[in-house]
Structures are given as C-alpha cells and as structure tokens.
Amino acid sequence: MAGAKENKGKRIKPLKLICSAVTLILAVYTITLGWFTENKYSETDGVAGSSVSKGYRIITGSSDTYNTGVYDSMYTDENGSAIITDAKAVTDLDGNETKYVQFQDTDGNTLSGYASDGQVISWQMTEKSNAENYDESSIAPGTQGYVDFYIQPTHEGTLSVDFSLDIAAYCRVSEDLDIESAAEKIVENGADTDSAQNYYRLGENYDTEGVGQLVKGHIMLFTEDDDGQLNWLAYSIDSSPSFTVTADVTAADSVTVDGITSYKAIRKRIYWVWPQTWGQLTLDSSKLNVQDSGNITLAEVLKSLAESADDDVGIADDIAFVGLKTLFADGESDNAAYEMFFVKDSTGLENAEECMSGALEGAADVYTTMKKAWNSADQQIGKKVAYITLELTASKG
Amino acid sequence: MKIKAKIKDFAGDKRVQLAAAVFITLLTIAVGVTVAWFSNNDSLKTVAKVRKPTEIQVRAGNAEDIDRLDLGNINVKDALEDGAELTEDGTYVRRYVFCVCSEKDEYTSDTNYTIQLAHTTNLDFKYSIYSATDITDEENTDGYVTAEYTDTSGKTHIYRKDDNITLSKAADEDDYADTYGSYTNVQTNAKPIYWQSEEITLHYNKASTYNDTEWNFVDFYILEVEWDEEEAKSWLDKESDMVYLLADS
Numbered sequence: 001m002a003g004a005k006e007n008k009g010k011r012i013k014p015l016k017l018i019c020s021a022v023t024l025i026l027a028v029y030t031i032t033l034g035w036f037t038e039n040k041y042s043e044t045d046g047v048a049g050s051s052v053s054k055g056y057r058i059i060t061g062s063s064d065t066y067n068t069g070v071y072d073s074m075y076t077d078e079n080g081s082a083i084i085t086d087a088k089a090v091t092d093l094d095g096n097e098t099k100y101v102q103f104q105d106t107d108g109n110t111l112s113g114y115a116s117d118g119q120v121i122s123w124q125m126t127e128k129s130n131a132e133n134y135d136e137s138s139i140a141p142g143t144q145g146y147v148d149f150y151i152q153p154t155h156e157g158t159l160s161v162d163f164s165l166d167i168a169a170y171c172r173v174s175e176d177l178d179i180e181s182a183a184e185k186i187v188e189n190g191a192d193t194d195s196a197q198n199y200y201r202l203g204e205n206y207d208t209e210g211v212g213q214l215v216k217g218h219i220m221l222f223t224e225d226d227d228g229q230l231n232w233l234a235y236s237i238d239s240s241p242s243f244t245v246t247a248d249v250t251a252a253d254s255v256t257v258d259g260i261t262s263y264k265a266i267r268k269r270i271y272w273v274w275p276q277t278w279g280q281l282t283l284d285s286s287k288l289n290v291q292d293s294g295n296i297t298l299a300e301v302l303k304s305l306a307e308s309a310d311d312d313v314g315i316a317d318d319i320a321f322v323g324l325k326t327l328f329a330d331g332e333s334d335n336a337a338y339e340m341f342f343v344k345d346s347t348g349l350e351n352a353e354e355c356m357s358g359a360l361e362g363a364a365d366v367y368t369t370m371k372k373a374w375n376s377a378d379q380q381i382g383k384k385v386a387y388i389t390l391e392l393t394a395s396k397g
Numbered sequence: 398m399k400i401k402a403k404i405k406d407f408a409g410d411k412r413v414q415l416a417a418a419v420f421i422t423l424l425t426i427a428v429g430v431t432v433a434w435f436s437n438n439d440s441l442k443t444v445a446k447v448r449k450p451t452e453i454q455v456r457a458g459n460a461e462d463i464d465r466l467d468l469g470n471i472n473v474k475d476a477l478e479d480g481a482e483l484t485e486d487g488t489y490v491r492r493y494v495f496c497v498c499s500e501k502d503e504y505t506s507d508t509n510y511t512i513q514l515a516h517t518t519n520l521d522f523k524y525s526i527y528s529a530t531d532i533t534d535e536e537n538t539d540g541y542v543t544a545e546y547t548d549t550s551g552k553t554h555i556y557r558k559d560d561n562i563t564l565s566k567a568a569d570e571d572d573y574a575d576t577y578g579s580y581t582n583v584q585t586n587a588k589p590i591y592w593q594s595e596e597i598t599l600h601y602n603k604a605s606t607y608n609d610t611e612w613n614f615v616d617f618y619i620l621e622v623e624w625d626e627e628e629a630k631s632w633l634d635k636e637s638d639m640v641y642l643l644a645d646s
Contacts, residue, residue: 390442
C-alpha cells in the first residue's frame with residue numbers, strides 16, 4: 001500500500017509542472033496578443049522598435065496643418081471607441097519621442113506629417129489632398145481627388161513594401177441581416193444619444209443587395225508611375241487592389257532634418273475618381289480627367305489597359321468591374337451587353353476596343369444598356385451607402 | 398516507425414511530457430507568426446461621406462401623374478366662360494395646381510430644391526408661382542384665393558393660394574452667348590428666357606399620403622397665368638407658347 005502511494009505522488013509531480021508550464025505559456029500568449037492588438041489601434045509606445053526593424057515607416061500628408069477627416073471620429077468599434085485615432089507620439093529614428101515627424105522627400109523638400117507606426121491613423125486631409133472630407137462635403141458621381149502618403153525607409157538596402165487598398169461601404173442594415181460580425185460601424189449624432197444612427201460595414205454575408213460590391217466597382221483607384229503613367233488599382237472578384245513600392249536605399253539617401261538623421265521619403269499618390277457616366281469611362285471624348293494636370297482621360301486609361309492586356313486573358317480579368325458584375329448578376333440589365341464587355345476570353349477585349357471606337361456592330365445598343373446600368377448602380381449606391389472608408393494597409397514585401 | 402515505437406516505449410508520464418512539449422512548440426510558432434503579422438502592419442484610414450441622390454418629382458395636384466397637369470387652351474376671348482377669374486386689377490387669371498414631392502422610402506431624406514420656370518414669349522402672359530395648401534377637407538373656404546384640381550376619380554380638390562414664390566430672372570447676356578455664341582441676328586422671342594426661385598425648404602406636408610402613395614414630402618404650388626383683357630385683344634390670333642416647369646435639387 002505504502003509503495004503504491006509513493007508511486008502515485010511521483011507521477012503527479014511532473015504532470016503539475018507541465019500543467020503550470022502550459023498555463024504560463026498560454027497566459028504569455030494571450031497577453032502578448034492582447035498587447036499587440038491594442039497597439040495596432042491605439043498605443044504606440046514600444047512599437048517603434050518593430051517599426052525600425054520593418055525598414056520603413058508610413059507618414060501621412062505633407063502639410064504644416066494636420067487635418068483629421070471630419071467624419072473620422074464617427075467610425076467606431078463594437079465598444080464605441082474611435083477606430084481612427086489621431087496620431088500618438090512615436091519614437092523617431094534617434095529614439096526621441098515625437099508626434100510630428102519632420103522628413104525630406106526624394107525631391108529634397110522638407111516636410112512634416114504623422115507617422116503610422118503599427119497603428120491605424122487618420123489619413124491627412126487637406127483641400128488639395130482629400131477624399132472630399134476635409135470639410136463637411138461629400139462624394140458623389142462625378143467627383144474625384146487624391147490622397148498622398150509617404151514611405152520613409154529606415155534602413156539602407158532594398159526596400160519593398162506591399163500595399164493594399166480597400167473601400168468599404170457603410171449602410172443602414174435591415175434587421176434580418178446578420179450583423180453580429182459587423183463590429184465596425186459609423187455612428188451619426190453621437191453613440192449615446194437617442195438620435196444615434198448606426199451604419200454598418202457591409203461584408204460578405206450582409207451586403208444589402210450587393211451595394212457594397214457596386215461601390216468597389218464605381219469608385220476607381222489609381223496609382224501613378226514615376227513617369228506619370230496611371231495604373232488602375234482594380235478590384236477583382238476575390239482580391240483587393242494592391243501595389244508594391246520598391247526602392248534601393250543607399251547612404252546617399254540619408255538626410256538630416258531638424259537634427260535627426262533619416263532617409264528620404266518616397267511620395268505615393270492615390271487618385272480616386274467616381275465617373276459620372278459610362279460614357280466618361282468608354283468614350284474618347286470623355287471629359288473627366290483623373291489627374292489635375294488633365295492630360296489623361298479615363299477612356300485613355302482603359303484603352304491602354306485593353307491594349308496591354310494579354311490576348312488570352314479577357315478584359316474580365318484585366319478590367320474587373322466587380323460592381324457591374326454584381327449588378328448584371330442581379331439580372332437588372334441586359335445580360336448580353338455584359339457578356340460583350342466582360343466575357344473571359346479575348347472576345348470581350350476586342351468588343352471593348354471596338355465599342356470604344358464605335359466600330360462594333362450594335363455598339364450603340366450595348367452602350368445604352370451599359371449607360372443605364374451604370375446610372376442605376378450609382379443611384380443604388382447613393383440611396384443606400386451613407387459612408388465609405390478608404391483604408392491603406394502596408395506590409396513588408 | 399522508429400519514433401512511433403519509441404513513443405510506445407515511453408511511460409505514461411513521459412508521454413504526457415512529450416505531448417506537452419509538442420503543444421508548446423506549436424504554440425510558440427503560432428505566437429511567433431502572429432506577432433510578426435501584427436508588427437508588420439501599418440494602416441492609414443479615412444471616412445468619406447456619400448452624397449444622397451435627391452429624388453424629387455414634379456407632379457400634378459393631389460400628387461398625381463404629371464400627365465394630368467394640362468394647361469390646355471386658354472380662351473382669352475371668352476375668358477370668364479372658360480374658367481378664368483377677373484381680378485381686382487382688371488386682369489384675368491387661370492390657376493393650375495402642381496406639386497413637388499419625394500416618394501417615401503427607407504433612404505429618403507429632406508432636400509432643398511429650386512423651382513425653375515421657362516417659357517417662350519409668343520403670348521403676353523405673365524406667369525407666377527405661389528405656394529399652396531390643400532384645403533379640400535376644410536368646411537369654410539371663404540376669403541381664400543383658391544385653385545381647383547379634379548383628380549382621376551372625379552373628386553375636386555381645393556388649394557389655397559399662399560405666398561408668392563419669388564422668381565428671379567436668371568437669363569442674361571451669358572445665357573444668350575451660351576445659346577447663340579457671337580451670332581447677333583436672333584429674333585427677340587427666340588432668346589432664352591427663364592426664371593429661378595430661391596432655394597426652397599418648405600415641405601409643408603411631411604410624410605403624407607396622397608393618391609394612395611406615401612410621400613416623404615409634398616409641396617403644392619399654384620401656377621398662375623395672368624393677362625390683360627385689353628392687351629389680349631391685340632394677340633388673339635397668336636397660337637401657342639411652351640412652358641417648362643422644373644424642380645432642381
């Protein structure tokens with residue numbers, strides 16, 4: 001009996017040890033995760049180290065006056081806390097705490113802005129660089145603009161940063177839709193008031209009649225090459241628009257600004273445009289210019305895309321009008337017209353080119369159908385979508 | 398096979414130790430990956446407001462279809478027999494009821510709008526617009542200046558003439574140039590001529606039902622056509638004018 005008892009005690013010891021080890025690890029895991037999650041949205045203390053190791057930092061805007069978007073504070077999580085935060089103090093490259101980062105761009109201009117070190121911060125809005133939200137105005141078909149940001153290398157060597165952009169629609173959601181997972185919302189008139197009005201982020205399972213998809217198709221995003229060529233950041237059925245910024249950072253790029261040594265920041269400009277008519281997209285005489293300089297029309301952009309597309313890849317892949325696809329899928333318009341533009345082989349591409357040049361037989365009918373579909377989609381967006389968010393996410397390439 | 402056999406050889410507590418070790422290793426990898434993912438992310442974000450399209454309509458009296466708004470023939474010779482009214486100023490008037498309305502749905506909201514009036518100038522009519530109130534159900538309508546509208550079912554609706562809507566004349570040299578460029582030999586009556594009201598936010602009849610339809614708002618108006626009997630004699634033989642009524646939001 002005594003021997004058996006002793007044996008039992010021996011067995012329990014290592015088990016206890018292992019149990020407590022597992023508990024400890026689990027606790028560390030939870031705390032770490034919690035810490036990082038929290039950091040992502042609000043606090044920045046201590047993340048500066050990781051930002052340096054990333055090899056870059058993202059800086060908003062380039063103006064002396066930092067402007068938060070006027071609607072940004074309405075954007076809250078499930079606890080009613082603001083998701084877009086004003087910039088918190090960050091640690092600069094020399095280890096000093098600062099809120100306002102002085103930097104120099106590749107053209108040698110000395111600028112200042114807020115750095116996003118591992119957190120979500122508001123995009124800087126000015127009258128010249130905006131998403132029509134620097135004052136209480138709003139976007140609508142026929143409006144356009146751009147938003148700027150800077151990538152500042154923190155190391156010498158090859159820098160490669162992947163960016164993805166996302167446009168999300170916020171709507172009043174009817175009761176029967178599952179919005180449990182839609183923690184993100186925009187609250188008008190103050191969260192704790194009787195007149196509070198919630199607008200939920202549309203997602204896969206609760207997209208009001210596909211209107212979230214329409215937004216992704218109708219608000220078009222472009223980046224600009226070094227030589228001024230515009231690249232359409234199109235949504236495809238299953239991916240967000242993305243682009244990569246690469247640079248070879250050498251000692252020559254090192255600059256000292258305000259007593260702090262860093263590297264020259266690369267400016268990246270995102271153009272956005274919401275074409276008013278289908279004609280602006282497809283006709284040579286289109287008057288809507290994407291850039292301020294006004295030398296490229298949307299029709300030209302699409303044309304060059306069509307020309308550069310591979311013969312065996314249809315326009316469906318290269319010009320992904322997710323929104324229009326949804327619209328046609330709803331059977332709201334003539335499916336044949338859709339097929340002419342968006343079939344997944346070279347026919348669609350040829351049709352698009354011929355339609356733009358007016359050479360396609362029945363082009364006028366197709367044009368009429370598409371024109372109506374475009375307008376009807378705009379109408380739907382305008383009626384149902386109250387707000388949109390534009391989000392840029394950077395990750396190391 | 399060898400590893401499997403070894404595990405089988407382990408005593409019970411060692412197996413637990415092994416399982417725990419494997420678990421912890423996996424956990425460490427998971428933590429490592431998660432941490433890397435979080436620390437390599439930066440986000441910029443902003444919120445933009447989407448402007449609501451305004452859906453306003455111009456409709457006839459009782460919010461019926463615009464087809465029902467018919468100016469028809471105005472008989473200036475037998476004006477009184479034809480339904481015109483003689484005013485104190487000695488002029489004749491005919492009144493027509495129309496409304497500016499917005500159909501109610503989940504998404505509509507109040508909107509401001511302007512009323513625009515344009516017409517050709519063959520006939521020397523004076524056009525004015527007044528806001529109006531539906532007083533069909535009121536018993537005593539004495540002392541009111543009214544206009545009548547007969548709906549599709551034959552029922553007569555009575556509207557009280559309220560305030561004058563100030564129409565500022567907007568046609569000027571610029572409009573002329575927009576239409577004709579530098580060409581100067583334009584007959585007077587072919588020149589663009591139109592008027593526009595100030596921005597209107599009346600919305601007298603909010604969330605009301607007319608014509609079996611729910612409306613977000615219905616604003617009634619009276620279009621008054623006025624002419625002088627003496628002057629009218631000189632243009633009795635003229636034929637027609639075109640009148641455009643627009644609501645612009």
